Amino acid sequence: MKGSPNIAKTGALIGDVARASMLSALMSGKALTASELAREAGITVQTASSHLGKLETGGLLRVRKQGRHKYFSLANERVAAVLEGLMGLEAGNEPLRSKVGPTDEALRRSRVCYNHLAGDLGIQLYDSMLGHGFLEFKAKELSLTPSGVQFVERFGIDIKSLQMGRAVLCRECLDWSERRSHLAGSLGRAFLSHFERLRWAKRVEGTRIIRFTPKGVKSFNSTFSIKSNV
Protein backbone atom coordinates (compact mmCIF):
# COMPACT_ATOMS: atom_id res chain seq x y z
CA MET A 1 0.00 0.00 0.00
CA LYS A 2 1.47 3.30 -1.09
CA GLY A 3 1.51 6.30 1.15
CA SER A 4 1.89 4.38 4.35
CA PRO A 5 5.45 5.34 5.28
CA ASN A 6 4.34 8.94 5.39
CA ILE A 7 1.84 8.58 8.17
CA ALA A 8 4.36 6.43 9.99
CA LYS A 9 6.83 9.27 9.97
CA THR A 10 4.55 11.86 11.53
CA GLY A 11 3.07 9.20 13.76
CA ALA A 12 6.50 8.46 15.13
CA LEU A 13 7.11 12.14 15.67
CA ILE A 14 4.02 12.39 17.83
CA GLY A 15 4.71 9.01 19.36
CA ASP A 16 7.47 10.06 21.70
CA VAL A 17 6.39 11.12 25.17
CA ALA A 18 8.69 14.12 25.33
CA ARG A 19 7.65 15.39 21.91
CA ALA A 20 3.99 14.76 22.66
CA SER A 21 4.31 16.87 25.80
CA MET A 22 5.78 19.71 23.79
CA LEU A 23 3.08 19.50 21.17
CA SER A 24 0.40 19.47 23.84
CA ALA A 25 1.92 22.52 25.44
CA LEU A 26 1.83 24.28 22.08
CA MET A 27 -1.83 23.44 21.61
CA SER A 28 -2.53 26.56 23.63
CA GLY A 29 -1.47 28.49 20.55
CA LYS A 30 1.18 30.39 22.42
CA ALA A 31 4.70 30.33 21.02
CA LEU A 32 7.17 28.90 23.49
CA THR A 33 10.96 28.90 23.65
CA ALA A 34 13.13 25.82 23.51
CA SER A 35 13.94 25.91 27.20
CA GLU A 36 10.33 26.40 28.21
CA LEU A 37 9.41 23.38 26.15
CA ALA A 38 12.24 21.39 27.69
CA ARG A 39 10.93 22.15 31.14
CA GLU A 40 7.42 21.29 30.04
CA ALA A 41 8.59 17.89 28.87
CA GLY A 42 10.87 17.26 31.79
CA ILE A 43 14.06 16.81 29.77
CA THR A 44 17.31 18.70 29.33
CA VAL A 45 17.67 21.40 26.75
CA GLN A 46 20.05 19.33 24.65
CA THR A 47 17.49 16.60 24.23
CA ALA A 48 14.77 19.13 23.61
CA SER A 49 16.85 20.77 20.92
CA SER A 50 17.15 17.48 19.11
CA HIS A 51 13.42 16.84 19.38
CA LEU A 52 12.48 20.31 18.22
CA GLY A 53 14.70 19.97 15.20
CA LYS A 54 12.93 16.80 14.22
CA LEU A 55 9.50 18.30 14.75
CA GLU A 56 10.41 21.24 12.59
CA THR A 57 11.78 19.28 9.66
CA GLY A 58 8.79 17.01 10.05
CA GLY A 59 6.59 20.01 9.32
CA LEU A 60 4.77 20.03 12.63
CA LEU A 61 6.33 23.18 14.03
CA ARG A 62 6.95 26.69 12.88
CA VAL A 63 9.98 28.53 14.19
CA ARG A 64 10.72 32.20 14.65
CA LYS A 65 14.06 33.43 15.83
CA GLN A 66 14.09 36.50 17.99
CA GLY A 67 17.38 37.58 19.40
CA ARG A 68 18.89 34.72 21.27
CA HIS A 69 15.49 33.12 21.75
CA LYS A 70 13.82 30.67 19.45
CA TYR A 71 10.06 30.60 19.52
CA PHE A 72 8.24 27.46 18.50
CA SER A 73 4.59 27.11 17.63
CA LEU A 74 2.44 24.60 15.80
CA ALA A 75 2.92 24.82 12.07
CA ASN A 76 -0.73 25.50 11.28
CA GLU A 77 -4.31 24.79 12.25
CA ARG A 78 -4.34 21.47 10.50
CA VAL A 79 -1.64 20.17 12.78
CA ALA A 80 -3.69 21.34 15.73
CA ALA A 81 -6.75 19.61 14.32
CA VAL A 82 -4.92 16.31 13.98
CA LEU A 83 -3.68 16.55 17.55
CA GLU A 84 -7.18 17.27 18.78
CA GLY A 85 -8.37 14.26 16.84
CA LEU A 86 -5.81 12.06 18.49
CA MET A 87 -6.84 13.28 21.92
CA GLY A 88 -10.41 12.50 20.99
CA LEU A 89 -9.55 8.93 20.11
CA GLU A 90 -7.96 8.44 23.46
CA ALA A 91 -10.87 10.00 25.30
CA GLY A 92 -13.23 7.56 23.64
CA ASN A 93 -11.19 4.54 24.61
CA GLU A 94 -10.40 5.31 28.21
CA PRO A 95 -12.72 3.46 30.59
CA LEU A 96 -14.53 6.11 32.57
CA ARG A 97 -12.00 7.57 34.88
CA SER A 98 -11.13 10.17 32.27
CA LYS A 99 -14.43 11.81 33.07
CA VAL A 100 -13.57 12.63 36.65
CA GLY A 101 -11.23 15.26 38.02
CA PRO A 102 -11.90 18.97 38.35
CA THR A 103 -9.17 19.84 35.85
CA ASP A 104 -10.77 17.64 33.28
CA GLU A 105 -14.13 19.15 34.06
CA ALA A 106 -12.79 22.64 33.47
CA LEU A 107 -11.11 21.57 30.24
CA ARG A 108 -14.34 20.18 28.92
CA ARG A 109 -16.16 23.39 29.76
CA SER A 110 -13.85 25.82 28.03
CA ARG A 111 -10.30 25.57 26.89
CA VAL A 112 -8.03 27.14 24.34
CA CYS A 113 -7.37 25.25 21.14
CA TYR A 114 -4.75 26.93 19.05
CA ASN A 115 -5.84 30.35 20.23
CA HIS A 116 -9.54 29.86 19.75
CA LEU A 117 -12.25 28.75 22.15
CA ALA A 118 -12.99 25.03 22.43
CA GLY A 119 -15.04 22.90 24.78
CA ASP A 120 -18.64 23.25 25.78
CA LEU A 121 -18.70 27.02 25.49
CA GLY A 122 -16.93 26.93 22.16
CA ILE A 123 -19.63 24.72 20.76
CA GLN A 124 -22.36 26.93 22.17
CA LEU A 125 -20.82 29.91 20.44
CA TYR A 126 -20.58 28.02 17.17
CA ASP A 127 -24.14 26.74 17.36
CA SER A 128 -25.46 30.16 18.21
CA MET A 129 -23.73 31.79 15.27
CA LEU A 130 -25.08 29.17 12.90
CA GLY A 131 -28.54 29.27 14.45
CA HIS A 132 -28.82 33.03 14.04
CA GLY A 133 -27.70 32.85 10.45
CA PHE A 134 -24.47 34.67 11.17
CA LEU A 135 -22.48 31.79 9.82
CA GLU A 136 -23.42 29.59 6.91
CA PHE A 137 -22.04 26.87 4.73
CA LYS A 138 -21.76 28.23 1.25
CA ALA A 139 -21.64 24.97 -0.64
CA LYS A 140 -18.03 24.50 0.07
CA GLU A 141 -16.89 26.39 3.07
CA LEU A 142 -17.92 28.08 6.23
CA SER A 143 -18.40 31.81 5.80
CA LEU A 144 -19.74 34.84 7.58
CA THR A 145 -23.07 36.19 6.30
CA PRO A 146 -23.74 39.93 5.89
CA SER A 147 -25.77 39.93 9.09
CA GLY A 148 -22.93 38.03 10.69
CA VAL A 149 -20.48 40.73 9.70
CA GLN A 150 -22.77 43.29 11.27
CA PHE A 151 -23.09 41.29 14.47
CA VAL A 152 -19.37 40.74 14.82
CA GLU A 153 -18.57 44.39 14.20
CA ARG A 154 -21.13 45.57 16.71
CA PHE A 155 -19.61 43.17 19.21
CA GLY A 156 -16.37 45.05 18.82
CA ILE A 157 -14.22 42.99 16.52
CA ASP A 158 -12.43 44.73 13.68
CA ILE A 159 -13.57 42.46 10.90
CA LYS A 160 -11.92 44.49 8.15
CA SER A 161 -8.41 43.92 9.42
CA LEU A 162 -9.13 40.24 9.79
CA GLN A 163 -10.25 40.04 6.18
CA MET A 164 -7.07 41.74 5.10
CA GLY A 165 -4.91 39.04 6.61
CA ARG A 166 -3.77 35.95 4.81
CA ALA A 167 -5.36 33.58 7.33
CA VAL A 168 -8.72 31.96 6.68
CA LEU A 169 -11.51 33.84 8.44
CA CYS A 170 -13.81 30.99 9.41
CA ARG A 171 -12.97 27.37 9.77
CA GLU A 172 -14.45 24.59 11.78
CA CYS A 173 -12.48 22.45 14.15
CA LEU A 174 -13.54 19.18 15.69
CA ASP A 175 -13.80 18.96 19.43
CA TRP A 176 -12.50 15.98 21.33
CA SER A 177 -14.60 16.28 24.46
CA GLU A 178 -17.84 16.75 22.59
CA ARG A 179 -18.07 15.26 19.15
CA ARG A 180 -18.95 18.49 17.51
CA SER A 181 -17.44 21.36 15.64
CA HIS A 182 -16.50 24.72 16.98
CA LEU A 183 -15.32 27.92 15.37
CA ALA A 184 -11.67 28.23 14.38
CA GLY A 185 -9.92 30.51 11.92
CA SER A 186 -8.91 34.10 12.48
CA LEU A 187 -12.46 34.99 13.56
CA GLY A 188 -12.34 32.27 16.18
CA ARG A 189 -9.09 33.65 17.48
CA ALA A 190 -10.46 37.18 17.44
CA PHE A 191 -13.44 36.11 19.55
CA LEU A 192 -11.27 34.59 22.22
CA SER A 193 -8.89 37.50 22.47
CA HIS A 194 -11.85 39.87 22.64
CA PHE A 195 -13.33 37.85 25.50
CA GLU A 196 -10.04 38.29 27.30
CA ARG A 197 -9.92 41.98 26.51
CA LEU A 198 -13.43 42.40 27.92
CA ARG A 199 -12.30 40.46 31.01
CA TRP A 200 -15.01 37.89 30.50
CA ALA A 201 -12.42 35.17 30.67
CA LYS A 202 -8.82 34.50 31.55
CA ARG A 203 -6.39 31.77 30.67
CA VAL A 204 -5.10 29.69 33.57
CA GLU A 205 -1.34 29.85 33.41
CA GLY A 206 0.37 26.64 32.36
CA THR A 207 -2.80 24.85 31.26
CA ARG A 208 -5.26 25.04 28.40
CA ILE A 209 -8.09 25.94 30.73
CA ILE A 210 -10.01 29.17 30.20
CA ARG A 211 -11.73 30.41 33.30
CA PHE A 212 -14.83 32.53 32.70
CA THR A 213 -15.87 34.95 35.41
CA PRO A 214 -19.50 34.74 36.59
CA LYS A 215 -20.14 38.06 34.95
CA GLY A 216 -18.39 36.82 31.86
CA VAL A 217 -20.66 33.82 31.57
CA LYS A 218 -23.69 36.02 31.95
CA SER A 219 -22.54 38.40 29.25
CA PHE A 220 -21.56 35.49 27.02
CA ASN A 221 -24.98 33.91 27.38
CA SER A 222 -26.88 37.08 26.68
CA THR A 223 -24.68 38.05 23.76
CA PHE A 224 -25.18 34.71 22.09
CA SER A 225 -28.70 34.28 23.55
CA ILE A 226 -28.01 31.00 25.26
CA LYS A 227 -30.36 29.75 27.93
CA SER A 228 -28.38 29.51 31.11
CA ASN A 229 -29.77 26.17 32.18
CA VAL A 230 -28.59 24.25 29.13
Added chain:
Amino acid sequence: MKGSPNIAKTGALIGDVARASMLSALMSGKALTASELAREAGITVQTASSHLGKLETGGLLRVRKQGRHKYFSLANERVAAVLEGLMGLEAGNEPLRSKVGPTDEALRRSRVCYNHLAGDLGIQLYDSMLGHGFLEFKAKELSLTPSGVQFVERFGIDIKSLQMGRAVLCRECLDWSERRSHLAGSLGRAFLSHFERLRWAKRVEGTRIIRFTPKGVKSFNSTFSIKSNV
Protein backbone atom coordinates in the same frame (compact mmCIF):
# COMPACT_ATOMS: atom_id res chain seq x y z
CA MET B 1 0.88 19.48 30.59
CA LYS B 2 -1.72 16.83 31.27
CA GLY B 3 -3.02 14.54 28.58
CA SER B 4 0.19 14.37 26.63
CA PRO B 5 1.14 10.75 27.24
CA ASN B 6 -2.12 9.70 25.64
CA ILE B 7 -1.44 11.13 22.25
CA ALA B 8 2.06 9.74 22.49
CA LYS B 9 0.69 6.25 22.88
CA THR B 10 -1.49 6.31 19.79
CA GLY B 11 1.13 8.28 17.95
CA ALA B 12 3.63 5.54 18.61
CA LEU B 13 1.13 2.96 17.42
CA ILE B 14 0.81 4.73 14.10
CA GLY B 15 4.50 5.54 14.05
CA ASP B 16 5.74 2.11 13.10
CA VAL B 17 6.10 1.47 9.38
CA ALA B 18 4.60 -1.99 9.50
CA ARG B 19 1.62 -0.90 11.53
CA ALA B 20 1.12 2.16 9.37
CA SER B 21 0.99 -0.04 6.31
CA MET B 22 -1.68 -2.17 7.89
CA LEU B 23 -3.72 0.83 8.91
CA SER B 24 -3.43 2.28 5.42
CA ALA B 25 -4.61 -0.98 3.95
CA LEU B 26 -7.61 -0.92 6.25
CA MET B 27 -8.50 2.62 5.16
CA SER B 28 -10.32 0.97 2.29
CA GLY B 29 -12.91 -0.04 4.85
CA LYS B 30 -12.61 -3.70 3.99
CA ALA B 31 -11.92 -6.12 6.84
CA LEU B 32 -8.70 -8.05 6.29
CA THR B 33 -7.25 -11.13 7.92
CA ALA B 34 -4.03 -11.23 9.88
CA SER B 35 -2.08 -12.95 7.13
CA GLU B 36 -3.34 -10.57 4.46
CA LEU B 37 -2.19 -7.68 6.60
CA ALA B 38 1.16 -9.34 7.19
CA ARG B 39 1.65 -9.64 3.44
CA GLU B 40 0.57 -6.05 2.98
CA ALA B 41 3.18 -4.87 5.45
CA GLY B 42 5.89 -7.18 4.22
CA ILE B 43 6.48 -8.96 7.51
CA THR B 44 5.97 -12.43 8.89
CA VAL B 45 2.73 -13.47 10.50
CA GLN B 46 4.29 -13.70 13.93
CA THR B 47 5.35 -10.09 13.84
CA ALA B 48 2.01 -9.08 12.41
CA SER B 49 0.22 -10.87 15.20
CA SER B 50 2.13 -8.86 17.74
CA HIS B 51 1.38 -5.61 15.94
CA LEU B 52 -2.29 -6.37 15.55
CA GLY B 53 -2.59 -7.15 19.23
CA LYS B 54 -1.16 -3.78 20.08
CA LEU B 55 -3.37 -1.95 17.62
CA GLU B 56 -6.42 -3.64 19.06
CA THR B 57 -5.68 -2.93 22.70
CA GLY B 58 -4.79 0.58 21.60
CA GLY B 59 -8.34 0.99 20.37
CA LEU B 60 -7.50 1.52 16.73
CA LEU B 61 -8.81 -1.76 15.41
CA ARG B 62 -11.95 -3.80 15.73
CA VAL B 63 -11.71 -7.57 15.51
CA ARG B 64 -14.18 -10.20 14.47
CA LYS B 65 -13.42 -13.88 14.68
CA GLN B 66 -14.90 -16.09 12.03
CA GLY B 67 -13.94 -19.73 12.09
CA ARG B 68 -10.21 -19.93 12.02
CA HIS B 69 -9.91 -16.49 10.47
CA LYS B 70 -9.61 -13.24 12.30
CA TYR B 71 -10.87 -10.17 10.51
CA PHE B 72 -9.46 -6.78 11.37
CA SER B 73 -10.94 -3.42 10.50
CA LEU B 74 -10.56 0.14 11.73
CA ALA B 75 -12.31 0.67 15.04
CA ASN B 76 -14.56 3.49 13.81
CA GLU B 77 -14.85 6.48 11.54
CA ARG B 78 -12.99 8.72 13.89
CA VAL B 79 -9.90 6.60 13.58
CA ALA B 80 -10.22 6.83 9.82
CA ALA B 81 -10.60 10.59 10.06
CA VAL B 82 -7.42 10.94 12.09
CA LEU B 83 -5.51 8.83 9.61
CA GLU B 84 -6.80 10.94 6.74
CA GLY B 85 -5.73 13.99 8.64
CA LEU B 86 -2.22 12.64 9.05
CA MET B 87 -2.00 11.89 5.34
CA GLY B 88 -3.11 15.43 4.68
CA LEU B 89 -0.34 16.87 6.79
CA GLU B 90 2.22 14.92 4.86
CA ALA B 91 0.75 15.93 1.53
CA GLY B 92 1.06 19.56 2.49
CA ASN B 93 4.70 19.28 3.47
CA GLU B 94 6.06 17.25 0.61
CA PRO B 95 7.78 19.45 -1.96
CA LEU B 96 5.96 18.93 -5.23
CA ARG B 97 6.86 15.47 -6.33
CA SER B 98 3.86 14.12 -4.48
CA LYS B 99 1.73 15.62 -7.20
CA VAL B 100 3.12 13.46 -9.96
CA GLY B 101 2.55 9.82 -10.67
CA PRO B 102 -0.49 8.26 -12.30
CA THR B 103 -1.40 6.31 -9.16
CA ASP B 104 -1.44 9.48 -7.18
CA GLU B 105 -3.48 11.17 -9.86
CA ALA B 106 -6.07 8.41 -9.70
CA LEU B 107 -6.16 8.54 -5.92
CA ARG B 108 -6.84 12.24 -6.01
CA ARG B 109 -9.65 11.77 -8.46
CA SER B 110 -11.60 9.13 -6.60
CA ARG B 111 -10.70 6.75 -3.85
CA VAL B 112 -12.37 4.86 -1.08
CA CYS B 113 -12.15 6.26 2.41
CA TYR B 114 -13.55 3.85 4.95
CA ASN B 115 -16.11 2.60 2.48
CA HIS B 116 -17.28 5.96 1.22
CA LEU B 117 -16.21 8.01 -1.77
CA ALA B 118 -13.36 10.48 -1.32
CA GLY B 119 -11.25 12.56 -3.66
CA ASP B 120 -12.34 14.97 -6.33
CA LEU B 121 -15.52 13.11 -7.19
CA GLY B 122 -16.42 12.69 -3.56
CA ILE B 123 -16.27 16.42 -3.08
CA GLN B 124 -18.33 17.04 -6.19
CA LEU B 125 -21.01 14.74 -4.85
CA TYR B 126 -20.98 16.49 -1.50
CA ASP B 127 -21.13 19.95 -3.02
CA SER B 128 -23.93 18.97 -5.34
CA MET B 129 -26.03 17.56 -2.51
CA LEU B 130 -25.55 20.71 -0.48
CA GLY B 131 -26.11 22.98 -3.46
CA HIS B 132 -29.42 21.35 -4.33
CA GLY B 133 -30.60 21.58 -0.74
CA PHE B 134 -30.56 17.83 -0.29
CA LEU B 135 -28.20 18.15 2.61
CA GLU B 136 -28.16 20.91 5.17
CA PHE B 137 -26.54 21.87 8.40
CA LYS B 138 -29.21 21.93 11.04
CA ALA B 139 -27.47 24.11 13.57
CA LYS B 140 -25.41 21.30 14.88
CA GLU B 141 -25.11 18.49 12.42
CA LEU B 142 -25.33 17.51 8.81
CA SER B 143 -28.69 16.04 7.90
CA LEU B 144 -30.76 15.01 4.91
CA THR B 145 -33.63 17.33 3.99
CA PRO B 146 -37.06 15.99 2.95
CA SER B 147 -36.25 16.69 -0.68
CA GLY B 148 -32.94 14.96 -0.09
CA VAL B 149 -34.71 11.86 1.15
CA GLN B 150 -36.83 11.87 -1.97
CA PHE B 151 -33.79 12.26 -4.22
CA VAL B 152 -31.86 9.49 -2.54
CA GLU B 153 -34.81 7.10 -2.67
CA ARG B 154 -35.45 7.79 -6.32
CA PHE B 155 -31.79 7.13 -6.97
CA GLY B 156 -32.33 3.64 -5.61
CA ILE B 157 -31.02 3.71 -2.10
CA ASP B 158 -33.13 2.18 0.64
CA ILE B 159 -33.04 5.08 3.04
CA LYS B 160 -35.41 3.49 5.54
CA SER B 161 -33.11 0.62 6.38
CA LEU B 162 -30.23 3.04 6.74
CA GLN B 163 -32.20 5.10 9.22
CA MET B 164 -32.97 1.97 11.22
CA GLY B 165 -29.29 1.23 11.77
CA ARG B 166 -27.29 2.48 14.66
CA ALA B 167 -24.73 4.26 12.48
CA VAL B 168 -24.94 7.98 11.85
CA LEU B 169 -26.61 8.71 8.51
CA CYS B 170 -24.67 11.76 7.39
CA ARG B 171 -21.30 12.89 8.51
CA GLU B 172 -18.65 14.97 6.91
CA CYS B 173 -15.10 13.82 6.49
CA LEU B 174 -12.11 15.95 5.65
CA ASP B 175 -10.23 15.19 2.47
CA TRP B 176 -6.48 15.17 2.38
CA SER B 177 -5.96 15.79 -1.31
CA GLU B 178 -8.35 18.69 -1.47
CA ARG B 179 -8.93 20.64 1.69
CA ARG B 180 -12.61 20.11 1.69
CA SER B 181 -15.27 17.92 3.16
CA HIS B 182 -16.98 15.01 1.56
CA LEU B 183 -19.91 12.85 2.58
CA ALA B 184 -19.31 10.06 5.08
CA GLY B 185 -21.69 8.17 7.33
CA SER B 186 -23.95 5.32 6.35
CA LEU B 187 -25.40 7.36 3.49
CA GLY B 188 -21.92 7.95 2.13
CA ARG B 189 -21.24 4.26 2.25
CA ALA B 190 -24.58 3.49 0.62
CA PHE B 191 -23.78 5.82 -2.28
CA LEU B 192 -20.49 4.12 -3.00
CA SER B 193 -21.86 0.59 -2.87
CA HIS B 194 -24.73 1.67 -5.12
CA PHE B 195 -22.27 3.09 -7.64
CA GLU B 196 -20.59 -0.28 -7.66
CA ARG B 197 -23.89 -2.11 -7.98
CA LEU B 198 -24.79 0.08 -10.97
CA ARG B 199 -21.36 -0.71 -12.45
CA TRP B 200 -20.50 2.97 -12.62
CA ALA B 201 -17.31 2.27 -10.73
CA LYS B 202 -15.09 -0.50 -9.52
CA ARG B 203 -12.46 -0.73 -6.84
CA VAL B 204 -8.94 -1.48 -8.05
CA GLU B 205 -7.80 -4.54 -6.16
CA GLY B 206 -5.12 -3.91 -3.57
CA THR B 207 -5.34 -0.12 -3.68
CA ARG B 208 -7.74 2.56 -2.53
CA ILE B 209 -8.37 3.69 -6.09
CA ILE B 210 -11.89 3.67 -7.48
CA ARG B 211 -12.02 3.50 -11.24
CA PHE B 212 -15.09 5.03 -12.83
CA THR B 213 -16.09 3.79 -16.28
CA PRO B 214 -16.65 6.47 -18.95
CA LYS B 215 -20.34 5.69 -18.83
CA GLY B 216 -20.19 5.83 -15.07
CA VAL B 217 -18.72 9.31 -15.09
CA LYS B 218 -21.39 10.47 -17.48
CA SER B 219 -24.19 9.08 -15.36
CA PHE B 220 -22.59 10.48 -12.25
CA ASN B 221 -22.36 13.94 -13.76
CA SER B 222 -25.91 13.98 -14.98
CA THR B 223 -27.31 12.56 -11.77
CA PHE B 224 -25.60 15.19 -9.70
CA SER B 225 -25.82 17.81 -12.47
CA ILE B 226 -22.12 18.51 -12.65
CA LYS B 227 -20.66 20.29 -15.62
CA SER B 228 -18.17 17.93 -17.20
CA ASN B 229 -15.51 20.56 -17.79
CA VAL B 230 -15.12 21.58 -14.18
Added chain:
DNA sequence: GAAATGCTTCGATTACCATCGAACTATGAA
Protein backbone atom coordinates in the same frame (compact mmCIF):
# COMPACT_ATOMS: atom_id res chain seq x y z
C1' DG C 1 36.45 43.44 26.34
C1' DA C 2 34.25 39.69 29.84
C1' DA C 3 30.37 37.29 31.73
C1' DA C 4 25.83 35.38 31.18
C1' DT C 5 22.15 33.35 28.77
C1' DG C 6 19.96 30.50 25.05
C1' DC C 7 20.63 27.02 22.04
C1' DT C 8 23.33 23.39 19.22
C1' DT C 9 26.66 19.62 18.21
C1' DC C 10 29.19 15.54 19.48
C1' DG C 11 29.92 11.10 21.58
C1' DA C 12 28.90 7.39 24.70
C1' DT C 13 25.44 4.96 27.06
C1' DT C 14 21.23 2.71 27.58
C1' DA C 15 16.69 0.97 26.93
C1' DC C 16 13.29 -0.35 24.21
C1' DC C 17 11.05 -2.90 20.59
C1' DA C 18 10.59 -4.83 15.89
C1' DT C 19 11.91 -8.96 13.91
C1' DC C 20 12.02 -13.88 13.03
C1' DG C 21 12.75 -19.09 13.99
C1' DA C 22 10.73 -22.61 16.52
C1' DA C 23 7.27 -24.61 18.96
C1' DC C 24 2.34 -24.50 20.21
C1' DT C 25 -3.04 -24.06 19.94
C1' DA C 26 -7.25 -24.03 17.33
C1' DT C 27 -10.25 -24.68 13.59
C1' DG C 28 -11.45 -26.91 9.30
C1' DA C 29 -10.88 -30.52 5.53
C1' DA C 30 -10.18 -35.39 3.90
Added chain:
DNA sequence: TTCATAGTTCGATGGTAATCGAAGCATTTC
Protein backbone atom coordinates in the same frame (compact mmCIF):
# COMPACT_ATOMS: atom_id res chain seq x y z
C1' DT D 1 -7.81 -39.90 12.77
C1' DT D 2 -4.61 -37.31 10.09
C1' DC D 3 -3.23 -33.45 7.61
C1' DA D 4 -3.44 -28.56 6.49
C1' DT D 5 -4.24 -23.85 7.46
C1' DA D 6 -4.65 -19.67 10.57
C1' DG D 7 -2.98 -17.57 14.30
C1' DT D 8 -0.32 -17.13 18.91
C1' DT D 9 3.51 -17.43 22.31
C1' DC D 10 8.34 -17.57 23.50
C1' DG D 11 13.12 -16.43 23.38
C1' DA D 12 17.15 -14.52 21.21
C1' DT D 13 19.02 -10.97 18.34
C1' DG D 14 19.86 -6.62 16.43
C1' DG D 15 19.10 -1.93 15.33
C1' DT D 16 17.33 2.41 16.35
C1' DA D 17 16.75 6.38 18.95
C1' DA D 18 16.20 8.86 23.41
C1' DT D 19 19.06 10.58 26.87
C1' DC D 20 22.62 13.48 28.99
C1' DG D 21 27.52 15.37 29.94
C1' DA D 22 30.80 18.15 27.84
C1' DA D 23 32.18 21.35 24.72
C1' DG D 24 31.02 24.83 21.30
C1' DC D 25 28.55 28.87 19.00
C1' DA D 26 25.65 33.07 19.09
C1' DT D 27 23.60 36.92 21.19
C1' DT D 28 22.83 40.09 24.76
C1' DT D 29 24.28 42.59 28.96
C1' DC D 30 27.55 44.86 31.83
